[in-house]
Amino acid sequence: MQANIDATVIEEVFRKQKAASMRLKQKTVQERLDSLRQLKEWIKSNREKIKEAVWDDLKKPPTETDLTEIYVVLSEISHAVKWLPKWAGVHKIKGYLPLVGSKSYIQMEPKGMALIISPWNYPFNLAIGPLVSAIAAGCTVVLKPSEMAPSTSRLIGGMVSEVFREEEVTVIEGGPLVVQTLLSKPFDHVFFTGSPAVGKSVMKAASEHLTSVTLELGGKSPVLIDKACKISEVAERVVWGKFLNCGQTCVAPDYVLVHETEADRFFEEMKVQVRKMFNPKDRGTANNEDYGRIINPQHLERLQDMFSEALDKGAQIVVGGEVDKAGNYMAPTVLREIRTDLKLMQEEIFGPLLPVLTYSDIDEAIAFINSKPKPLAIYVFTEEDFFSDYVLTHTSSGTAVINDCAVQFGHPGLPFGGVGQSGMGKSHGYYGFLAFSNQKAVLHQKTGFTPVRNLYPPYGFKKRKIVSLFLRFK
Ligand SMILES: NC(=O)c1ccc[n+]([C@@H]2O[C@H](COP(=O)([O-])OP(=O)(O)OC[C@H]3O[C@@H](n4cnc5c(N)ncnc54)[C@H](O)[C@@H]3O)[C@@H](O)[C@H]2O)c1
Numbered sequence: 437m438q439a440n441i442d443a444t445v446i447e448e449v450f451r452k453q454k455a456a457s458m459r460l461k462q463k464t465v466q467e468r469l470d471s472l473r474q475l476k477e478w479i480k481s482n483r484e485k486i487k488e489a490v491w492d493d494l495k496k497p498p499t500e501t502d503l504t505e506i507y508v509v510l511s512e513i514s515h516a517v518k519w520l521p522k523w524a525g526v527h528k529i530k531g532y533l534p535l536v537g538s539k540s541y542i543q544m545e546p547k548g549m550a551l552i553i554s555p556w557n558y559p560f561n562l563a564i565g566p567l568v569s570a571i572a573a574g575c576t577v578v579l580k581p582s583e584m585a586p587s588t589s590r591l592i593g594g595m596v597s598e599v600f601r602e603e604e605v606t607v608i609e610g611g612p613l614v615v616q617t618l619l620s621k622p623f624d625h626v627f628f629t630g631s632p633a634v635g636k637s638v639m640k641a642a643s644e645h646l647t648s649v650t651l652e653l654g655g656k657s658p659v660l661i662d663k664a665c666k667i668s669e670v671a672e673r674v675v676w677g678k679f680l681n682c683g684q685t686c687v688a689p690d691y692v693l694v695h696e697t698e699a700d701r702f703f704e705e706m707k708v709q710v711r712k713m714f715n716p717k718d719r720g721t722a723n724n725e726d727y728g729r730i731i732n733p734q735h736l737e738r739l740q741d742m743f744s745e746a747l748d749k750g751a752q753i754v755v756g757g758e759v760d761k762a763g764n765y766m767a768p769t770v771l772r773e774i775r776t777d778l779k780l781m782q783e784e785i786f787g788p789l790l791p792v793l794t795y796s797d798i799d800e801a802i803a804f805i806n807s808k809p810k811p812l813a814i815y816v817f818t819e820e821d822f823f824s825d826y827v828l829t830h831t832s833s834g835t836a837v838i839n840d841c842a843v844q845f846g847h848p849g850l851p852f853g854g855v856g857q858s859g860m861g862k863s864h865g866y867y868g869f870l871a872f873s874n875q876k877a878v879l880h881q882k883t884g885f886t887p888v889r890n891l892y893p894p895y896g897f898k899k900r901k902i903v904s905l906f907l908r909f910k
Contacts, residue, residue, distance in 0.1 A: 443617050449606050450621045453549050453576045456603035457624075461546045463574050465524045469517055471571050474599050475564075476513045479506060485591060486560055492587035493559060495729040495764075496681060504680065505560040508846055512565050515848035515865050516572045523572070523869050534906070536887055539880040544873045546574030547648070548624035553615055553638065555630045556731055557684040557786075559585035562652075563592055566627045567605065569868030575625070576604055580618060583611040584731055616641065623647050625872055629686075630654075631784075632857050639860075650861035650871045653854050654784045656690040657811040659841065660801060660827055661702065662818035663695045670817045670839075671705035674790075675713055677815070677841025679768040682728050683788040684735075687813045687835070687842050690785050691774075693801045696794040699772075703792070706770045707755045714768050729764040730787060736764050739787040742779045746791070749775050754792070776804075798823070802830045810834070810856035815841050834858050 479486065483506055487498040490505055529540040550570045554563035563581045570577045579596065581589035586609075593607040608614060612634075619626070619641035628638045629652040642649045661670055678689045694702045714727045730736040740759060743766075747753075756769030766788050774781065774791040781791060795801040805814070814833040816824045824838045834854035835844045844850055851862035861871055891899055 446608065446614070446617050446621070449578060449602075449608065450549075452603045453578065453606065457548045457576045460576050460604060461548060461574055465521055468524075468572055468574060469520060471600065471604075472513050472517050472520075472568065475568070475571070475595075476510060476517075478595055478599050479510060479513075479564075482591075482595070486588075489587040489591040490560060490585075493556065493585035494681070494684075494731060497725045497728060499725060500680065500728070501560075505558055508561050509564045509568070511846070512568050512848050512864065512868075516568055516869070519866065520572050520869075523866055524574075534887060535879070535881075537882045538886070541878050541880075543876045543878050544573070544869075545876045547872050547874050548575060550575040550577050550625045550627060550872055551618055551621075551623040552577055552579045553618075553626070553628045553630065554579070554581050556582035556584035557681060557686070559588035560592065562629050563588075566629070566650075566863060566868065566871075569863065570627070570872045571605075572869050573872035575872045577606070578618060578623070579605065579607045580610065580615060581607065583609065620644075625650070627863075627871065628652065635859070650853070650863060651859045652686070652852075652861075652863060653812070653857065653859040654686045654786065655811040655854065655858040656781075656784055656808055657687055657813040657815065657833070658805050659689040659692040659815040659817065660805070661692065661694040661698060662816070662820065662823045663697055664819040664823065665698075665817045665839075666819075667698055667701045668705045668708075671702060671709045673817075673840050674815075675706065675709040675768070677843075678790050679710070679714065679727070679788055680842065682730060682766065683768075683790070684728075684731065684786055685842060687845055688786075689790065689815055689841055690811070691781065692790065692792040693795050693804065694792060696796050699792070699794045703754045703770070703772060706792075710755045710768045710770065727768070730766055731764070733761070733764060735787065736761065736766060739766055739785070739789060742783070742785065743769070743789055746771055746774070746778050746780050746789075749778060751775075751778070751780075751791070756788070798826065802827065805831050810854070810858055812854045812858040813837065813842075813844065832856070 486506055487501045490496045490501045524544050527542040552566045559582055567577055581592050589609050596605050596607045622645040625648050626642050627650045628635055632653045635651040635653045639649050659674055674689055750773050751771045752773045754770040754772050756767040758767040768788045770790045772792050774793050810832045812834045814831055814836045816827050816838050818824050828836050832855055837844050845852060848865040851867035852864040853859045853862040
């Protein structure tokens, strides 16, 4: 682990990994499985330390860390261990008549040297999830965790130096300058999780070396609530998905569109559910088991600014609204009477403010969603399949969930990622493995006769006829 890194240290790390990457690319599946199992053991044996580090950084309730940081990563590892022999094996491709006699297959080749840049909001999960995929694929890794979650970054550095050799995985701590220095190196893949603005600059820097990128970004994920649904159940699921980690979740519902006939019942149920899940008496105590904190005063200020603008322009508080600057606390807050020109409706909120708008016509609601950049997720609540089918075929999003929120992240078999401004490429399970692999197409031609040889120049009458015949059957 390196702190306050300078360019020469990065140069040295890069040189060492480069020298080792060819050898590590040849690591057997068994060796990769052993590494993943060791990682899993370390995490299981150090569960308390992980929870302490995340508490230090985010005051995240330990049970929430167990669920959303540790359990999710352990599931990712178990899934990779189970399937890696199949993923990494040769994938045979069916024969093709014009190339009769040849054999075709896909060979999964590790891309080589990977750079992983991770954010602060799930500081363990979002650093280690991609690491699991990179190790499964056989890559070396430089991992740059977030400087805004220093305790977890330090813990990750310690874990990596215990589990991996330096030339295999190295953690480099630091902020934007360190990222820029790292990006000046010709890595074979960059896996970035963070904001769309920084994602753009990462892609720009990677393009200098034509390095491939996975960009896991954010955006405004809507919730669309149909007339036909159980409002109390909907409210419970929206409250959980939104206020988990104080709304600092890339796939958190960013705003709600509820059918106007259900709006009043929805607001009542949101009050009930917020009060049921989050006890305000816990506020500020070290034993707060239910609700975390805003990462830092700057983010709290950004949220307060959005909040006061909304109130100034007519928004009303359904529930919540309390702020305690000293403790970086902002209560789970639901707002109504929302104007669409508010910052709250223009920028990704990434905090515990939930604006709720109403709609009367589904096409208007869909047009509103489509007027914004494509989101990471769309959440549709309905009892009618035709309603969810209609919404999903008339909108575009990285992921979609019907009748729940945020749970798609926890399924290692589903590809996770955005589309358009919410991201590029996919992660988790097989899709994460693919991000760090070159799917090398191999065609093994037999020696001696091949049908293609019949068509080599010079193109006499007979060959022209054969080609015309081929074309007739296409
Ligand atoms: N799609 C996903 O899986 C996912 C998951 C979590 C968070 N996010 C998104 O991440 C954002 C919040 O996380 P964040 O605040 O840590 O993001 P961020 O973009 O500020 O930071 C992410 C990483 O980039 C680095 N960085 C920051 N500014 C930089 C710069 N100017 N140049 C180079 N590197 C820089 C940071 O050190 C950090 O490691 C939100 O937009 C959220 O939606 C997406």
